[in-house]
Structures are given as C-alpha cells and as structure tokens.
Amino acid sequence: MQTIFNTIKTIALKIDHAIKTEDLGYSNTENSSGEEQLKLDVKSDYIVEQAFMEVSIVKALVSEEKEGILEINKNGKYTICYDPLDGSSLADVNLSVGSIFGIYEGGLKGENLVASAYIVYGPRIELMVATKKGKPLHYRAQGEEFNLIGEVSLDQKGKLNAPGGTQQNWSSSHKNFIDDLFAKGYRLRYSGGMVPDLHQILLKGGGLFSYPGTSDKPEGKLRQLFEVIPFALMYEQAGGKAINSNGVRLLELIPEHPHDTTPCFFGSDYEIEALKKAYGVKA
Numbered sequence: 001m002q003t004i005f006n007t008i009k010t011i012a013l014k015i016d017h018a019i020k021t022e023d024l025g026y027s028n029t030e031n032s033s034g035e036e037q038l039k040l041d042v043k044s045d046y047i048v049e050q051a052f053m054e055v056s057i058v059k060a061l062v063s064e065e066k067e068g069i070l071e072i073n074k075n076g077k078y079t080i081c082y083d084p085l086d087g088s089s090l091a092d093v094n095l096s097v098g099s100i101f102g103i104y105e106g107g108l109k110g111e112n113l114v115a116s117a118y119i120v121y122g123p124r125i126e127l128m129v130a131t132k133k134g135k136p137l138h139y140r141a142q143g144e145e146f147n148l149i150g151e152v153s154l155d156q157k158g159k160l161n162a163p164g165g166t167q168q169n170w171s172s173s174h175k176n177f178i179d180d181l182f183a184k185g186y187r188l189r190y191s192g193g194m195v196p197d198l199h200q201i202l203l204k205g206g207g208l209f210s211y212p213g214t215s216d217k218p219e220g221k222l223r224q225l226f227e228v229i230p231f232a233l234m235y236e237q238a239g240g241k242a243i244n245s246n247g248v249r250l251l252e253l254i255p256e257h258p259h260d261t262t263p264c265f266f267g268s269d270y271e272i273e274a275l276k277k278a279y280g281v282k283a
C-alpha cells in the first residue's frame with residue numbers, strides 16, 4: 001500500500017506542474033458523464049495511468065475520464081478508482097482543484113474500499129491519506145518532499161455549511177434544512193470543488209457538505225466510486241459521518257455502473273444527525 005501512496009505523491013507533483021504550465025482550454029471530447037473534457041482533465045488522467053502502469057500490485061484502473069475498467073496488471077491486487085482532476089472547471093479562475101483516489105480490493109463496492117487519498121492543488125500541494133486504521137494523515141509538500149502535518153479529527157459539531165446543487169431544484173425539505181443551519185449561525189463555504197470544500201470542513205473542525213438529489217438530478221451529481229466513497233472513508237476515520245438521503249452509510253453503497261452517482265452528505269456527528277431528522281430517516 002505504501003507503494004501506492006508514494007506513486008500518488010509523484011502524481012501530485014506532475015499534475016501540479018501540468019496545472020501551472022499547460023493550456024486551460026477544452027479538448028473537444030466528452031467523458032462518460034457527458035461533461036466536456038478540458039485538456040487538463042485528459043492530461044491528468046494520462047499522468048495517473050502512466051504512473052500506476054509501473055505498480056505491479058495495481059490490477060486495474062477506473063477513471064472519471066474513461067468509460068470502462070482498464071486492466072493493467074493481471075496479478076495485481078487492488079483496483080484504483082480515481083478522479084484525476086476534480087473541480088477542473090475552476091482552474092481557469094485560479095481556484096483550488098484536486099485529485100481523488102479510492103483503493104479497492106475485490107469487487108467495486110463501498111465495503112471493499114481499503115484506503116483512500118486526495119490531493120489539493122492550492123497555494124500549496126497537500127495530500128490526505130486514510131486507511132481503516134486510525135485518523136486520516138495530512139501532508140504538505142515542500143519541494144518534492146511531503147511532510148506530515150498531523151492526524152485529522154472532526155469535532156462533534158462544526159460551523160461551516162457547503163450546500164451543493166442548484167438551489168432552484170432542491171426539495172422544500174432540503175431547503176428548509178439548509179436555511180435552518182444558516183439560521184443557527186453556520187457560515188457559507190462553497191467553492192464548487194468538492195476537494196477543497198470537503199478539505200476545509202475537515203481541517204476547520206467540522207460542518208456539513210451536501211450534494212442532494214434534485215428535481216433535475218434525482219441521483220445527485222457526485223460519482224460513487226471515485227468521489228463519494230473515498231471521501232466517506234476520510235470523514236468516518238476522522239470521527240464524522242457520511243450518508244445518502246436514506247441514511248445509508250456511503251461506505252455501504254454498491255454501484256451498478258462505474259460512473260453511478262448518489263446524493264451525499266458528509267459532516268460531523270451533529271449536522272448529520274440533524275439531517276437525518278430533517279429527511280425523516282429513522283435513527
């Protein structure tokens with residue numbers, strides 16, 4: 001597993017370099033979710049693929065930017081599901097973006113996730129790594145070195161609220177719940193990149209990130225295998241919770257297709273319990 005984490009560090013430096021030097025325009029192609037790909041999405045995907053080709057314990061890759069499953073090493077043990085560049089449409093306005101990795105052993109479902117990692121490309125490059133043992137570990141790059149900053153823990157209750165999705169298309173119960181949090185003093189923090197938005201909540205003690213099902217997107221927008229499930233492990237290991245709108249743990253999801261999405265909610269204990277009440281989910 002350490003080989004995989006080391007490869008992710010190499011990937012972080014290469015993608016960061018690409019973000020800083022390459023063309024920020026569109027590529028004239030679409031990904032499996034029907035989204036127009038930026039040249040940077042394609043380049044980042046290539047960087048990740050090339051890096052893991054060399055790692056014999058990696059059996060297969062599943063990317064946001066590829067249709068199917070790419071088998072790379074017959075005798076490998078792990079499948080890595082990844083979003084090579086999350087929030088890529090924010091690159092041209094110079095906001096933070098990220099990469100997300102879910103490391104699965106066996107079939108592609110939540111309970112087979114053994115570790116996850118994400119990179120934040122911001123004023124600095126940061127890396128967060130989670131396994132099923134212990135708190136997530138937070139690293140910051142200095143030159144080519146990644147220095148451990150420490151373990152990350154969520155407080156029981158936070159102050160930040162990151163409400164995703166088009167508000168016009170929210171259900172009235174979701175709108176009331178979000179309004180209620182603001183009425184209780186929560187502060188809005190939403191950049192439109194799930195990596196920096198979830199990272200901020202993790203590092204500032206807690207709060208809620210939500211991306212609900214909406215009238216135009218009943219299954220939400222965020223993809224289970226390479227966005228939602230990897231972050232669910234981060235939040236649970238940090239002492240928080242991560243559920244869908246039925247109160248099911250995101251780590252128990254079983255996608256039917258690699259690109260399936262789900263409504264998702266990540267937060268500290270207090271906010272997730274409040275959400276369950278608002279959504280009428282039994283405890």
Ligand code: AHG
Nearest residue numbers: 085086087088089164165192193194
């Ligand atoms: P990607 O750039 O990989 O397609 O992901 C973008 C995602 C996610 O980062 C973010 O939280 C969400 O899209 C924002 O969507 P809205 O603009 O609908 O809020």
Ligand code: MN
Nearest residue numbers: 083086087227
């Ligand atoms: Mn993404």
Ligand code: MN
Nearest residue numbers: 064083085086
């Ligand atoms: Mn992406």
